[in-house]
Amino acid sequence: MTAVLEISGLRKTYRSRRRGVRHAVDGFDMRVEAGQVHGFLGPNxxxxxxTLRTLLGLVAPNGGRMSILGQPVPQQLPAVIGRVGAIVESPQFFPHFTARDTLSLLAQAGGLAPHRVPAVLDLVGLADRAGERVRTYSLGMRQRLAVASALLKEPALLILDEPANGLDPAGIREMRTLMRDLVAAGTTVVLSSHILGEIQVICDSVTIISRGRRVTAGPVAEVLAAHSGxxxxxxxxxxxxxxxAESALTTADGPPVTVTRHADHLLVHGVDQPARVTRILAAAGLYVSELxxxxxxxxxxxxxxxxxxAPAADAAPTVAAGPTGAGR
Structure with missing residues (x-):
């Protein structure tokens, strides 16, 4: 499959007199295939x-290779940034502007068609509130506005950092549907979130980073299968x-099983057919209520x-990537 985003051996080091040398990213690898929702997960x-800042040219790497849409970055970032929409952390908007005015100014600054403004407002569910000032918006509505700003360019690659922040369950479901609709229309989505249950539902594949290094990656089903006990x-x-019941299972004829007793249940390993458990226990006069x-x-x-x-060196000054992906 075609890779929309590739990172190989990425390194970023911060140095300070107080804390010395800190490796924020230490030989990190990542690959995102076209036409997917890809979850990018990691502890604070x-x-x-x-990694996202470096990919978008907001900070300079100390080593490694990166590419977006087949072009090396940061060298060729200007050639591809027009096809990339991104939210990194929490973008800030002028509080006294309306959502419509905010997006119109962003579209004008980016040389984008004016018709994209009502289109993206409708996509994120803000069409009815577009004339209200941003200062009156809830956190969830501001997140919707941020997503709308990233969609102005009709991006081939959309990078969203915590897009569900502040959304209620209905809003999260709407965001999930939006992500799927975007992928169906040809957009690849990289989604970072701490709502892991939602990531499991919506994402085709994941990459997990810890201490600046990749600890696992692949299709969600394969990652779960590889780490399932x-x-x-x-x-x-x-x-x-x-x-x-524990005694009956561990002393039964046939392949040995391992049993761990808990306060209200047993955890049984080594059984190829669940029916074997019920047969053994029924023979001992014990009856199963749950298997x-x-x-x-x-x-x-x-x-x-x-x-x-442990918390690593992800402590550079906060920079928010705007809809052009170039930051502020």
Missing amino acids: GSGKTT GGLRVRLEAAADLPA TPVTADLESVFLQLTADA
């Missing part, structure tokens, strides 16, 4: 925002029967892979 201080959760009609396969979710995988992560 992992180097995630520094598997097993079966077994509950009985009476919790008092759990010790007897559930244990599967990993993205949150548990994320916490497992980043458990030892």
Whole structure:
């Protein structure tokens, strides 16, 4: 598949008298295929925002290679930035301007067609509030306005940092639908968010960064499968029967199984057919009330892979990327 975004061996180092040398990004790799929603995940201080800033030319890297839409950046960034929309952190808008005025000025500054303004306002659900001043907007509405500003250019690549911040559940669902509609229309989306359940639902693939390095990447289903502990959760009609059930399972004929007893259930590994558990326990006069396969979710995988992560050097001065991707 065609790569819309590629990063190889990216390094960014900050130096200060007080804290010395800090490696914000340390040999980081990332690849995003065309036509996907790609989740970019990492704990606070992992180097995630520094990576996005570097990719968009907001800070200079110390090493490595990057490309966007097949062009090396930052060398050829001016040639591709017109096809990239981005929100990095929280863009600021003039509070006394209306949303329509804000987007009109941005469109004019970027040499974009005026008809894009009502189009993107409608896309993000602000058409009915476009004439109101931004200072009256809630946090969620400002996030919608930020997304609208990034969509003005009809980008081939859209990079969104926490676009669901401040949105209620209905707004999050609308944002999910918008991302899918954009991909269907040919846009590739890189989405950074701390709402891991939403990332699992909406994203085709993910990259997880910790301490400035990639810890895993790939299709969401494959990442989950690779880090799933598997097993079966077994509950009985009476919790008092759990010790007897554990004994029955571990001493039964056939392939050995591993049983971990919890307060109200057993966790059983090594069973190829769940029906074997029910047969063994029924033969011992014990009856199952729940038999559930244990599967990993993205949150548990994320916490497992980043458990030892300490805040890194993602501490450069805050810079917000505007709709042109060139920052302010």
